[in-house]
Amino acid sequence: MAFATQMPLFVLFLAVLISLQPSAQSAPQVPCFFIFGDSLVDPGNNNQLTTLAKVNYLPYGIDFPLGPTGRFTNGRTTADVLAIFYGNNGCAAELLGFDNYIPPSASAQGKDIIKGVNYASGGAGIRSETGQILGERITLDEQLLNHKLTISRIANLLGNHTSAKDHLGTCLYYFVIGSNDYINNYFLPQYYNTSSIYTPEEYATVLVQQYSQQLKTLYSFGARKVSVSGLGPVGCTPQELGRGTNGSACVDFMNKAVQLFNDKLKILVEELNNSFKDAKFIYSSAMDIRPSELIALVDVSIMRTKPPMILRQKPCPVRALHLFYDGFHPTDIVNKIIATTAYGDILKLSP
Numbered sequence: 001m002a003f004a005t006q007m008p009l010f011v012l013f014l015a016v017l018i019s020l021q022p023s024a025q026s027a028p029q030v031p032c033f034f035i036f037g038d039s040l041v042d043p044g045n046n047n048q049l050t051t052l053a054k055v056n057y058l059p060y061g062i063d064f065p066l067g068p069t070g071r072f073t074n075g076r077t078t079a080d081v082l083a084i085f086y087g088n089n090g091c092a093a094e095l096l097g098f099d100n101y102i103p104p105s106a107s108a109q110g111k112d113i114i115k116g117v118n119y120a121s122g123g124a125g126i127r128s129e130t131g132q133i134l135g136e137r138i139t140l141d142e143q144l145l146n147h148k149l150t151i152s153r154i155a156n157l158l159g160n161h162t163s164a165k166d167h168l169g170t171c172l173y174y175f176v177i178g179s180n181d182y183i184n185n186y187f188l189p190q191y192y193n194t195s196s197i198y199t200p201e202e203y204a205t206v207l208v209q210q211y212s213q214q215l216k217t218l219y220s221f222g223a224r225k226v227s228v229s230g231l232g233p234v235g236c237t238p239q240e241l242g243r244g245t246n247g248s249a250c251v252d253f254m255n256k257a258v259q260l261f262n263d264k265l266k267i268l269v270e271e272l273n274n275s276f277k278d279a280k281f282i283y284s285s286a287m288d289i290r291p292s293e294l295i296a297l298v299d300v301s302i303m304r305t306k307p308p309m310i311l312r313q314k315p316c317p318v319r320a321l322h323l324f325y326d327g328f329h330p331t332d333i334v335n336k337i338i339a340t341t342a343y344g345d346i347l348k349l350s351p
């Protein structure tokens, strides 16, 4: 199964790389970029919260230009790479072409918010109880409320709500959320009751129904270009591999449950895309690559598989040789590969 999809992904990756023109243009490809999600794209929104899901200390951020900011990786998240992308050897192959990373909602201020805000929060989920044993987090519903506040502020900056709505319709909206609804909810039956209430199939259905309402709320706030990410194989993360795999490469029952979610989410996104004629919604499967596929991809850039870095240990000397930076979170190089694929999907949102 895993290897069957390896070639197309590889080909896509190369195709995307080739299509990236090292451009001299300085204007970004979209005027504004808003991010909703969890630790995979959190730029430090949890730093002032009381939570275990907080990483504003080394070795996190060791390869990030601004140091430890609260990003759950050694370097950039996929949202960072999408915003500004520097190729190897300083060869600038721009993705969206912003001058700066999109600011965290916790600290965004002034005119910066016109170009976008990142609302993502480690531990957050589609469901509000998700991640609660970790402590405080900004749930997706709360992220949407924060976006509503941003809209009022943008309306003040631009003069009125009509101008704000026109502006918001030109922005790109990037969603990366749902993994915690599995790893910090459904698959922790000692703390959460969802697995005693729902079968994996039913759980995927209720999650996608709730996500549907949330995406419709975003549409009602003026969003017209929306990228919705499918989930990665959570059963392949080092933390979950610790459960044992019965001889498989990954924890298969977890990946199967997540696959049910992805299948339903893809259908939802197509429905939203078809029913809201003045908007485009795309489903991106960029996160959904197996470590075995990643190893194949990064072999191209001479990268070998290594055991993951373990939380709070000393950083490995060569981070680019690792897929995971801790029990759950990919390294900068993996985020770069995922973002490059996601960018290929995002291009379909442009007319």
Ligand SMILES: *[C@@H]1O[C@H](CO)[C@@H](O)[C@H](O)[C@H]1NC(C)=O
Pocket: 158, 159, 160, 162, 163
């Ligand atoms: C909103 O502001 C824009 C730009 O300042 C202006 O052109 C437009 O007439 C205003 N619209 C309303 C309804 O006030």
Ligand SMILES: *[C@@H]1O[C@H](CO)[C@@H](O)[C@H](O)[C@H]1NC(C)=O
Pocket: 129, 193, 194, 197
């Ligand atoms: C499940 O847990 C939630 C709290 O997270 C609670 O509100 C709900 O009543 C519980 N449901 C059942 C069937 O135990």
Ligand SMILES: *[C@@H]1O[C@H](CO)[C@@H](O)[C@H](O)[C@H]1NC(C)=O
Pocket: 243, 244, 245, 246, 251, 252, 253
């Ligand atoms: C291993 O197999 C047993 C028996 O089929 C099953 O109960 C258990 O959940 C499996 N464990 C994992 C991690 O897949």
Ligand SMILES: *[C@@H]1O[C@H](CO)[C@@H](O)[C@H](O)[C@H]1NC(C)=O
Pocket: 270, 273, 274, 277, 279, 280, 281, 282
């Ligand atoms: C989204 O809808 C547009 C029409 O508005 C259509 O051209 C496009 O193919 C749709 N995309 C997907 C992925 O369904």
